[in-house]
Amino acid sequence: GAGVSQTPSNKVTEKGKYVELRCDPISGHTALYWYRQSLGQGPEFLIYFQGTGAADDSGLPNDRFFAVRPEGSVSTLKIQRTERGDSAVYLCASSNGPGETQYFGPGTRLLVL
Amino acid sequence: GEDVEQSLFLSVREGDSSVINCTYTDSSSTYLYWYKQEPGAGLQLLTYIFSNMDMKQDQRLTVLLNKKDKHLSLRIADTQTGDSAIYFCAERGNQGGKLIFGQGTELSVKP
Numbered sequence: 401g402a403g404v405s406q407t408p409s410n411k412v413t414e415k416g417k418y419v420e421l422r423c424d425p426i427s428g429h430t431a432l433y434w435y436r437q438s439l440g441q442g443p444e445f446l447i448y449f450q451g452t453g454a455a456d457d458s459g460l461p462n463d464r465f466f467a468v469r470p471e472g473s474v475s476t477l478k479i480q481r482t483e484r485g486d487s488a489v490y491l492c493a494s495s496n497g498p499g500e501t502q503y504f505g506p507g508t509r510l511l512v513l
Numbered sequence: 514g515e516d517v518e519q520s521l522f523l524s525v526r527e528g529d530s531s532v533i534n535c536t537y538t539d540s541s542s543t544y545l546y547w548y549k550q551e552p553g554a555g556l557q558l559l560t561y562i563f564s565n566m567d568m569k570q571d572q573r574l575t576v577l578l579n580k581k582d583k584h585l586s587l588r589i590a591d592t593q594t595g596d597s598a599i600y601f602c603a604e605r606g607n608q609g610g611k612l613i614f615g616q617g618t619e620l621s622v623k624p
Contacts, residue, residue, distance in 0.1 A: 404555075431610055442517075442601050442614030443556070456611060491555065498610035504548075504556040 402426075404505035406492050412511045413482055421477045421508045425494030431455075432475050433493040433502060434467055443491055449475060450498055482512045515539040519602055519615035526623055531589040533618045535602030538583060542604040545578060546612065547587045550599045559587070559600075589620075597622045 405424045413419050425432050431450050435443035445459040449469045460466075464482075469475040479486055489509050493502040516538045525531045537545070543564050548556040562569045562576045562585075569576045575588040589596055599619050603612040 433610065433612075435612075435614075440616070442603075442616050443612075445611040445613070448610055459611070493556075495610065499543075499605075500610075501546075501558060501561065502610070502612060503558065506555040 404492055404494050404503055406490075406505040406508050408508060409506065410509045410511075412513065414513050415482060415484060417482050417512075419479050419482060419510065421479075421490050421510070423475045423477070423492030423494075423505060425473065425475070425492070426496075426503060429494035429496050429503075430472070431495045431498045431500070431502075432469060433495075434475070434477050435459075435491040435493065437489045437491055437507070439488075446477070448498070455498065479510075482510075484512050486510060487512045515604070515606065515613045517602055517604055517613050517615040519600075519618045521616065522619050522621070524621045524623065525592050527592060527594055529592055531587075531592045531596070531620055531622075533587045533589075533600050533602075533620065535585040535587075535615055536583055537585065537602070537604045537613075539604055539606050539613070540583065541606050542583075544605045545576075545585050546603040546605070547574075547576065548601045548603060548614075550601065550617070552598075556601065592620075592622050594622045594624060596620060 433448040434446040437443045447457040489507040546561040547559045599617040602615045
């Protein structure tokens, strides 16, 4: 595709619910990254995939957060039992290899009421 | 641990030069990046510099890197109102691909 796309663009949910956020990377990019950006802050790293496997998940805040990339392309970030503190913009990026420049999608704005 | 710091705000007049500064702590950083974020939009890569360089110029943008002081700056020449945005400095270490971002500098350009 032309760029990284993310769906939905906005998601409103209630505390305690489960959400899934989707990322479509640039076609052919082997590395995919998830970041979280809280209001007034810079993006914070969550997890990155090289192919289908999670190469570094050190940024996931707790076990309520999980991400998959089963076919090495599209990735889904899953958040269980959402809390109000999970409200943020979730950004996805992809690159043509782990050391290459990362290109970001527009983000999913998550609001937990 | 790794940390990246930026000043939060900068205000300039249209036509002036803007200089946005950033400091980082990870001496193993291999690449340093500048991203631009406009309201409600994603991050747009502006430019980057490899850690063995001390300067890179790209049209109106000049990046200076002082590796000894771990200081990075972005100079925008002839700043325009369309340059108003938040600018993020980010560094990448030599292990894996994750980026460490600063808090962002909000640039306001007044006509």
